Amino acid sequence: MFTGIVELIGTVAEYKEYDTTHSGGGGVSVTVKDASPILGDCHIGDSIAVNGICLTVTEYSSDSFKVGISPETLRRTNVASWQPGSKVNLERAVGQDVRFGGHYVQGHIDGTAKVVSRVAEGNSIVFGFKLHEKEFEKYIVEKGFICIDGTSLTITKVEPDGTFYIAMIKHTQEKVVMPLKTVGDEVNIEVDLTGKVIEKQVVLQLQEQISNEHSPLAILVDKLVEAKVKKFLSK
Template structure:
């Protein structure tokens, strides 16, 4: 679990599509450097969020660590674009003594979004985004949480009428100085994890409705039958 509060910015040192070392396991691995500040308590098997993706440490040194990348991660995220020298946001998994300053972040990326606009507003920047996979747009609500490249942010506006739909966040100066978003340009992709709360509520509603519909004498079916009966009576009385 993570908070979406970026601890430091690392640098991609190597993106190896077929790492045949013992730690690589003949799979895709990425090595991140310039991150000594988050490795003082590191262990093999630890989780570190890299641009919001929960990844497992398979090897590390004083200021570098290596993570394995699954095919599912490559499909869901922008990890394929992490070339040597790319900057990435880093956050360790939370411990019991960490203040929860952001929001509940799993590190499980849902999809990617494209940066479509950036406008200054005072010392803040308003960024606009469009999702690659529109089915996740329903979970993005004004003043709700969203995690973008591992950064916990608040949605300031949702534009459902624009082509493809768009949503916006406002990034204050402090955040600009400590995350990679300002380094990106319009057209670049970012990793998106929508707020888990919306998914949970939707799932519970669907399960409840399915359970109610399947039972003939359920509260829902009884209520629908009563409404239909009243409407039929009203119609026949005219």
């Protein structure tokens, strides 16, 4: 679990593709350097979010760490655009002594979005985004949380066509990779898990009510239908 509060900006040192006969199954391995401030307590198998993607440390040194990335993750994220020299947001999995300053972030990317606008507003930057996966637009709500490239942010506005906006203050600009993005670039998106959980519970509850003819919902629907039929026949 993560908070979306980026600890450090690292640099991709190596990006290596596996062939399909490798145990990585056609995925890639990535080595990230300039990471020494977060590696003091690192162990093999630890989770580190790299641009919001929860990845497992397979090797590490005093300044760098290596992770393996599966084909599934490649399909859902912007990893394919990384190359040596690319800057990435880094956050270790939360520990017991971590203040929860962002929001609950799993590190499980839902999909990507394109940067469609970038406008300076005072010392802030307002970014506009458009999701590639339209099925996740229902979880994008004004003043709701969203995680973009591993950064916990607040949605400031949502357009009818699904375009949404965030405003990034100067302090955050200095701590994350977003200011390096230009219009047309891709970013990783993890929508707020809360919306997914609520939707799932509502759907399950409705399915249970509908399947039970004695449930309060089924009885209410029967009464409404009966009232409508009576009204129609009385005409």
